[in-house]
Amino acid sequence: MHDNELYILDEREDTYRFDHLGETLKILRKHLGKTQREIADDLNCTPGYISNMETGRTALSTRVLSYYARKSGMTIDDILAGKTPGYDRSYADIQLQEAVTHLSYTKKKCLLDTIRLWKNAEAEEERLIRAELEKGEEE
Incomplete structure (x- = not known):
């Protein structure tokens, strides 16, 4: 397996939300104001197929x-990542994606590890603040 293949598998695992894909499709369908039957008619399939995709019982195709x-x-990519229609990519999102695209696999892994550390530190800071607030309420 080449570094590129490792990166693709690793990125998908960290970024894409396959376990919630059906739920995302249902949200998108409702956002479009369509019923399962209307989507099925558009795609020339059965409403049962749409229902099965939305509940995760059936895999979906690239056509869908x-x-x-x-x-x-x-x-x-946004759909696979579980983003919903209200999500707007900011200029910073676009710049970050362009910057990361040119990094080596190793540097991408380091960046992901750094982001995870930031998130964990932020969660720990919030926990400490809550603990201090609760301690102040008890006194």
């Missing part, structure tokens, strides 16, 4: 992903 991306104005 493309349909939802095109209709919602989102990217396939």
